[in-house]
Amino acid sequence: MLGKVEHEEERVVTNPRSGSDPAQLGPAGREESWRRFGDETFDLVVIGGGVVGAGTALDAATRGLRVALVEARDLASGTSSRSSKLFHGGLRYLEQLEFGLVREALHERELMLTKIAPHLVKPVSFLYPLTHRIWERPYTAAGLLMYDTMGGARSVPGQKHLTRAGALRMVPALKRSALIGGIRYYDAQSDDARHTMTVARTAAHYGAVVRTSTQVVGFLREADRISGVRVRDVEDGRETEIHAGAVVNCTGVWTDELQRLSGGRGRFRVRASKGVHIVVPRDRIVSESGMILRTEKSVLFVIPWRNHWIVGTTDTDWNLDLAHPAATKHDIDYLLEHVNSVLATPLTHDDIEGVYAGLRPLLAGESEETSKLSREHAVARVAPGLVAIAGGKYTTYRVMAADAVDAAVVDLPGRPPSSITDKVPLLGADGYHALVNQADHLAAEHGLHPYRVRHLLDRYGSLVHEVLALAADRPELLKPIESAPDYLGVEVVYAASHEGALHLEDVLARRTRISIEYAHRGVDCAEQVAHLVAGVLGWSEEETKREVEVYRARVEAERDSQLQPTDESADALRAAAPEARAGLIEPVS
Structure with a gap:
């Protein structure tokens, strides 16, 4: 029998069949x-x-x-890398009377925050703007009261009611005419990939x-x-x-x-529903909190994401390429139109740093609207x-x-x-809280700024020692990536040596989120990152050059697809781009 957990506090054990750590998904x-x-x-x-x-x-x-x-x-x-990046109960499912689903999800949110992944999952606040007098506040408050108590939720603050003035102080970016008051509540978020x-x-x-x-x-x-x-x-x-x-x-x-x-x-x-998100700089929306906004079909989230905001999502049927769903100009315009309806200073296409589209695997039902599946x-x-x-x-x-x-x-x-x-805590959870308290000492030991160490702790938890050890004989790896300074060179090396990254796209799109967090979408740092990865994966100069060329071609196709009016025209552009994993074959029908 393989190693298993005997009780909650037991530390993880390695696979006795392997001489090395089996969690090291390296070459x-x-x-x-x-x-x-x-x-x-x-x-x-x-x-x-x-x-x-x-x-x-x-x-x-x-x-x-x-x-x-x-x-x-x-x-x-x-x-799983293209979601709204939330661990949440699904506030709108209360209106659909799916109480069991909400209770179950809130219980899971609590487990993630406290026991399973406190290093990866963090509380995040949202403002729910009220737009109707008399009935909406008590109606919403009743739903949020259930939301605050179902599933054993205890690790985030309860709802807080705000006047219009109080809501505008919390979210100055809102138009005064966009609300008559508001309610703040909490959920949780994580880097899904x-x-x-x-x-x-x-x-x-x-x-x-x-x-x-x-x-x-x-x-x-x-x-x-x-x-x-x-x-x-x-x-x-x-x-x-x-x-x-x-x-x-x-x-x-x-x-x-x-x-x-x-x-x-x-x-x-299973039916695929396409959800599109856009990423904009943090200073484009002046706010201390995320927002949840009602739309005619569903809800729209404005989610704080490091130095950015994620705005999403759409919810439309998708019957084309499952591997690379494409966002269209229509999708992006939809998101801009709805978020701008409440913002005092509208967002434009020029504000967008990143765009990503994902597919939800919904169980097909009688309804033709994916938002109701x-x-x-x-x-x-x-x-x-x-x-x-x-x-x-x-x-x-x-x-x-x-x-x-x-x-x-x-x-x-x-x-x-x-x-x-x-x-069972995930790797990196054990010892995380103690390391947060020791962040200043850890920073001094490695010559890093404490904010950088805290950033690393929220990505790796107690595995941070394993990450930093790779720079013991290569101090240059502790320098930021040029054109993507939120990340260190050592993180790129660790992605290939320990986290299973096999291609440049794996590193830029999933081990880091450079592909959506920078306006250049990873193109400007592709060569530097590829050469760091090449040293781990043993790429030749020719292979390294191909990885960069393929990545750049995919970004170009992605950008072009986002100017297209329809799913079909956008999909055609994305499908024509080269595949990083050229050896993939179509399933036999």
Whole structure:
């Protein structure tokens, strides 16, 4: 049996089969993982490296199961890096009377803030502007009272009622005519890509074999049951078979494609809903708080994000390329129009630093409006040995993962223990609070400004020592990246040596968020970052040059697509750009 947690305070243990830390997802471990895929038999194969797949691998590994996690692209390369970056109950779901979903999500938010990921998940305040007299304040207050108390929420302040003058002092950017008063409430936020990657590394720490750029190209069968998968190394074209007691399909918007590949029919259908966000500089909206604004269809968030604001989101059907959904000029205009309806100083296209589009995997229902499709998740044993899970929200990934494993263990011998991930802190959580108190000393030790150390602690937690150790003999790595000074060179090296980054895009778009936080979208620092990565991954000059060229071409295509009027024209431009993982193949129908 692999290492597992005995009680809440126990420190993580390493996989006894490995001489090195299995949570180090570096180049040295890829060959060992490939060997293990072919040589060993696993209890579960998890397909998909988004937050649900990573969470499923962690849930299964901490139950003592032998787990393999494969991802065709990069960890969090799809939906799980393109969300609103919130751990929230979903205030609007109260109006839809989905009390169970809200309670469950708020319970998960509390767990993340206090026990599982306090280094990655932080409280964030929102102003709810009131626009109707008499009825709206008591109506909203009643909903927020439930929001403040459901699910055991205790780690964020309760609602605070404000007059118009008080609300304008909190958010001077608002037009006076945009509100008659306001209510401040709290939720929580996180860097979704970093959180997902940390969940996957934690799963690896407990024994899961985690490998990216590893595409499922077929399913194995014994009689009438699924007995594993055939996978292809996207980087070099090798193929091997992974034998397992059960397979869990955690591929989100690709659920139906994988189901067809397995040769069976699914129990539910997944629809992709496109959500677009824009990123603008912090000084363009003068405010001490985020905002939640009603629209004709849903809600619009203005979310504080380091030195920026994230404004989103849209909610429209998407039937084109699932890997690279494209934001159109229409999408961006929609967001600007709605946020500008309440801002005293309007935002313009020139203010936009970054744009990103993600796809929500919604369970298809009778309604044709994606904003009304259920955010509940569904788990189905679609064939003996094959479980699929889809729907849900990022916030409830841990619950989804536990449900998926519960469904899969039916096909395994014995009775594995129940889920314990509510007691398992993610890597970097242990010791985080003490290090925050010691930030000044740590800064002095490494010659860094204390604010820089606090920034590192909120990205790596107690793994910060591991990050900074890479600069022990290379002090130049503690200098900021040129053209992206929020990040240090050592963070780029660590992304490739420990966090599984295999391509320049992985580093600029997900291990850091340079691609959305700077107006140049990573182009201006692409060469410097690529050369830092090349030293870890062993790229030749030619390979390094190709990585830079591919990244620049993708950014150019992305920019051009955002000037297009329709999904189809935008998608055509994005699809024509080169793929960093050129070895990906289309699923067999």
